[in-house]
Amino acid sequence: MRVPFAQLHAPLFAVVVFGTLALSRLLSLVIPTDFYFTFQSLFSDRSPQNLLWSALGKTAAPLVAGLAAGLWCTLRWRPGSGQALGPRPGFVRRVRGQFGPTLFAAGFFAALLSAWPAMVYWDLMANPAVAHLKPVFFGLYVLYMLGFGYVSLLGLLLAIYLHEHWQGGPPGTASVSMKELSRVGALWLFNSGLAATAMKLLTG
Template identity: 30%
Template structure:
């Protein structure tokens, strides 16, 4: 049965979520404190001066994971090109599933990272923030969307890098100016959503 272009590859999704969460947690230990962005850091003022720099580091992770979700299967397809079944399955993933899989993984990885702060809001947050739960939930959602966009950006960058090696039918959407326009559009949307979220988070943080 043919796979829809809107389908999500389950192994890719699980791997993408795991990689994003793992790398984010690793970054929390390897990144200097003032340059680490957490989903609760914008509620406090001590690292406000570094908010944009730390957010850039944070969003680089889903972008890297999205890149790898396309790049690694493509390289594996090249290595195992003697296997017709394996080649067909990976090609179908690259052509029809990789982009949506990466975006979905980015969104749900961000949701998983922020989940404790959403579910246990009354326990983990300062009492003065309790009445702002809905507003912060909206900010969280914007960050989730920005994670999704940057994961998609990683796939677009991988396509651009590999466009000369991709099979001809898979290059119809990564040719010439269209590829750059799609990459610019994705990065722009990711920057806009994360920028709006950070702006409103700063306003809400000052409300305390």
């Protein structure tokens, strides 16, 4: 029986988690507060603004980390880079069985680490007016973490897709299909959009 995430690429996982957290920190220094997606409104009297755009801006960090990881995986592991493309079943299996789960897990874990203080110290940090929303907060953050996982995976797949598209090749030899990109992108937008909409309803 196959154990989920048993084949994670440990070095890639660590680099993507660190890169996502570092990029998130840098973005928080340059993006205006009103356009930065946080759960600060649950801990203070601050009203959230522009939540949908803020959610998309917040997930820029895992997207960029995923793109960088996808480019590295393509250049490092895809056979015949720079040559005529052909079927790459070994690389495709590695993307599906190792790199994809690694990027999803790294994005999810990075979001978990960024939320950890608020999750642990909720009773001390939360605005008393919303302290009873602790289960709701945890539920929203699960959606947020899933969004991070999916957008990290989307970055990986998008980098591979674009690299192979620019290289050119016979039809049917691509490692990533547009259908797959659309599915992962839809899952990212669904989770991020649902979390942002729920926050708007709770604090608006």
